[in-house]
Amino acid sequence: MGKYIELNQNNMEDTIKEGVSLVDFWAPWCGPCRMISPVIDQLAVEFDGKAKICKVNTEEEADLTTQYQVRSIPTILFFKDGKIVDQLIGATTKAKLEEKLNAHL
Numbered sequence: 001m002g003k004y005i006e007l008n009q010n011n012m013e014d015t016i017k018e019g020v021s022l023v024d025f026w027a028p029w030c031g032p033c034r035m036i037s038p039v040i041d042q043l044a045v046e047f048d049g050k051a052k053i054c055k056v057n058t059e060e061e062a063d064l065t066t067q068y069q070v071r072s073i074p075t076i077l078f079f080k081d082g083k084i085v086d087q088l089i090g091a092t093t094k095a096k097l098e099e100k101l102n103a104h105l
Helices: 012-016 032-048 061-065 095-102
Strands: 020-026 052-057 077-080 085-091
Touching: 012 020, 012 052, 020 032, 020 095, 032 052, 032 095, 077 095, 085 095
Parallel strands: 020 052
Antiparallel strands: 020 077, 077 085
């Protein structure tokens, strides 16, 4: 069963360098982040083997948050072969996330 990948300064680059990745920048105190968290969990299962579903805790990974210019959360970045190809800012629907993922697969 798929589970999202927790990213940090040590594994981010290697994780996203190949294929399609969804990266959710979030924080434990963020209401909208908590609201979409179950959706991220579902996507990790549904896209297992097709795309990497990842999370970055902005409280613990300030350097990554700065590096990717995340100014509000949740920010969801979509990567293809290590390059940002799309983004969403704020809480969104599962359908919208699936649509974006499928567009880049």
